[in-house]
Amino acid sequence: MISNSSHPVTTQAALTAEDVNVYYGSNLAVRNVFLEIPKNRVVAFIGPSGCGKSTILRCFNRMNDLIPGARVEGKITFKGQNLYAKGIDPVETRRYIGMVFQKPNPFPKTIYENIAFGARINGYQGNMDELVERSLRGAALWDEVKDKLKGSGLALSGGQQQRLCIARAIAVEPEVILMDEPCSALDPISTLRVEELIHELKQQYTIVIVTHNMQQASRVSDLTAFYNAEATETGNKIGYLVEYDQTQTIFHNPTEKATQEYVSGRFG
Ligand SMILES: Nc1ncnc2c1ncn2[C@@H]1O[C@H](COP(=O)(O)OP(=O)(O)OP(=O)(O)O)[C@@H](O)[C@H]1O
Numbered sequence: 001m002i003s004n005s006s007h008p009v010t011t012q013a014a015l016t017a018e019d020v021n022v023y024y025g026s027n028l029a030v031r032n033v034f035l036e037i038p039k040n041r042v043v044a045f046i047g048p049s050g051c052g053k054s055t056i057l058r059c060f061n062r063m064n065d066l067i068p069g070a071r072v073e074g075k076i077t078f079k080g081q082n083l084y085a086k087g088i089d090p091v092e093t094r095r096y097i098g099m100v101f102q103k104p105n106p107f108p109k110t111i112y113e114n115i116a117f118g119a120r121i122n123g124y125q126g127n128m129d130e131l132v133e134r135s136l137r138g139a140a141l142w143d144e145v146k147d148k149l150k151g152s153g154l155a156l157s158g159g160q161q162q163r164l165c166i167a168r169a170i171a172v173e174p175e176v177i178l179m180d181e182p183c184s185a186l187d188p189i190s191t192l193r194v195e196e197l198i199h200e201l202k203q204q205y206t207i208v209i210v211t212h213n214m215q216q217a218s219r220v221s222d223l224t225a226f227y228n229a230e231a232t233e234t235g236n237k238i239g240y241l242v243e244y245d246q247t248q249t250i251f252h253n254p255t256e257k258a259t260q261e262y263v264s265g266r267f268g
Helices: 055-057 089-097 109-122 126-137 156-171 188-201 214-220 247-251 257-263
Strands: 011-025 027-038 042-046 070-078 097-100 178-181 206-210 221-233 236-245
Touching: 011 055, 011 206, 027 055, 027 206, 027 221, 042 055, 042 214, 055 178, 055 236, 089 097, 097 156, 109 126, 109 156, 126 156, 126 257, 156 178, 156 188, 188 206, 188 214, 206 214, 214 247, 221 247, 221 257, 236 247, 236 257, 247 257
Parallel strands: 027 236, 042 206, 042 221, 097 178, 178 206
Antiparallel strands: 011 027, 011 070, 221 236
């Protein structure tokens, strides 16, 4: 069930966060997050800068492990399995829960190799040409690149590079794709293409997207989590989840005043 919500979601949960706190060194960055991400849904994280959206996103595939001093308390589960239990391999976790970053970051390799590289490392035994085509089609990029697969991924436009990164993410057949402001470096047309793609991808994947763009959150997501931050006596800011509900509700009939003010552009 979704915390802070009067509208529980009954579909199966892909990911859950239970009383999650994240620290950087001795600073508490985000506190007491309870959240459930249902399977095959798009969930948007919104809120002002520094309220912990990316920090929580990174908990879901243990990317915070790569940040020195970062520490996660509480419980994060993926299909019921505690992701932070002893013996869980974070690298393996990221195969099931992929990530697309703010700035497109293709490998300095050919378009073909951008897809094939990760699959090969994961011991993919199938037909690589087919996998490359399937992944590029899945990311709505195939028609634009099919004649230049041996060209560099870095020679593509920003929007194409981001779709290449999405193709790379889906090539290893994850179940969840985490997207951290995937369109913030893209022009409006490329942004729309990625948004259309997100719509298509949710048939097969569960998607969590951090965005600063309110229209984008309302266009692409089924559910929206609004985070905010409060200042402590020492001047640090601690992020927390204010409200999580159906996107329609968050944008048109939120429970909390702060949510109403944020979605109507009155702060943030
Ligand atoms: N690598 C890090 N080391 C130390 N502190 C960090 C690190 N990353 C984030 N923080 C701190 O954690 C808090 C939450 O940051 P986070 O980036 O998760 O917020 P956000 O809501 O995603 O912000 P934005 O919208 O600006 O990307 C902030 O106070 C930030 O300074």
